[in-house]
Amino acid sequence: MRKYEMVVILDPSIDERTVGGTFEKLVQVIPAEGGTVDGVDVWGKRKFAYEIDKKQEGVYIVLTFTSKPETAQELDRQLGLNESVLRTKLMRVDEK
Numbered sequence: 637m638r639k640y641e642m643v644v645i646l647d648p649s650i651d652e653r654t655v656g657g658t659f660e661k662l663v664q665v666i667p668a669e670g671g672t673v674d675g676v677d678v679w680g681k682r683k684f685a686y687e688i689d690k691k692q693e694g695v696y697i698v699l700t701f702t703s704k705p706e707t708a709q710e711l712d713r714q715l716g717l718n719e720s721v722l723r724t725k726l727m728r729v730d731e732k
Contacts (some may be wrong), residue, residue: 639686639729640701640708644715645694645722648681655695660706663699665711671703688722
């Protein structure tokens with residue numbers, strides 16, 4: 637099991653108040669595969685430095701979790717298939 641941090645940028649048309657609940661449904665693959673979700677931090681709407689899919693802003697979410705590498709890759713794949721997800725960035729956290 638390894639620790640990961642993932643930054644997810646969602647479509648700005650999603651209501652910010654319901655982002656937490658919606659995002660919890662998207663990350664169900666982690667507990668299903670034996671991992672743990674350590675934290676979900678919703679940063680809210682932020683402006684982009686450049687346009688992504690003709691959008692000027694997005695809803696940022698930072699997810700920290702512990703899982704097997706295969707589970708992290710599967711989560712990244714599933715989020716990439718979701719239409720409301722504009723970008724993802726998956727990083728492994730050093731134990732130091």
